[in-house]
Amino acid sequence: MSIKITGITEDALASASSSSGAPLGAIPAGSYNATIFDVKQEEVRSGPNEGKPRLNVQFRISGGQYENRRVFAYIALYVAGDFWKTQSFFKALGYDMKSGDFEVPEGTELMGKAVGVRVKVGKDQNGEDRNEVAGFDKATADSLLSSMGATPASEVWV
Secondary structure, three states, rough: OOOOOOOOOOOHHHHHHHHHOOOOOOOOOOOEEEEEEEEEEEEEEOOOOOOOOEEEEEEEEEOOOOOEEEEEEEEEOOOOOOOHHHHHHHHHHOOOOOOOOOOOOOHHHOOOOEEEEEEEEEEOOOOOOOEEEEEEEOHHHHHHHHHOOOOOHHOOOO
């Protein structure tokens, strides 16, 4: 089946070429309300922890100027030097980690949960700014409402 697009103007072509594929750039460092948008379980690919399990988590910023932007974090599913980040992540989501074993929730159980993310700006391998999640906090009331699809009162009552 062949489909023809008609009515393409020079303005439409210029607009498409100037906005498509343009990187959004890093959001400023700070604390943001977010929801867990995607979770993938994978293995560390290199280094001393190669082959160990981790979560690759995508967070969607909820509310404010950067609403719907994404930031990412790896969450180690093993005890190592950066285990504080694993503890912080699960604690912010309301899970209680104690000595002994911890049953990691399924990714589907985590998706859509509200969480506060502390974002910093670092550099990628090309020297360009990129966001890094530096920590986690419990979600604020507005973040919880937003994760359920509700409009927070702070955005309605002026």
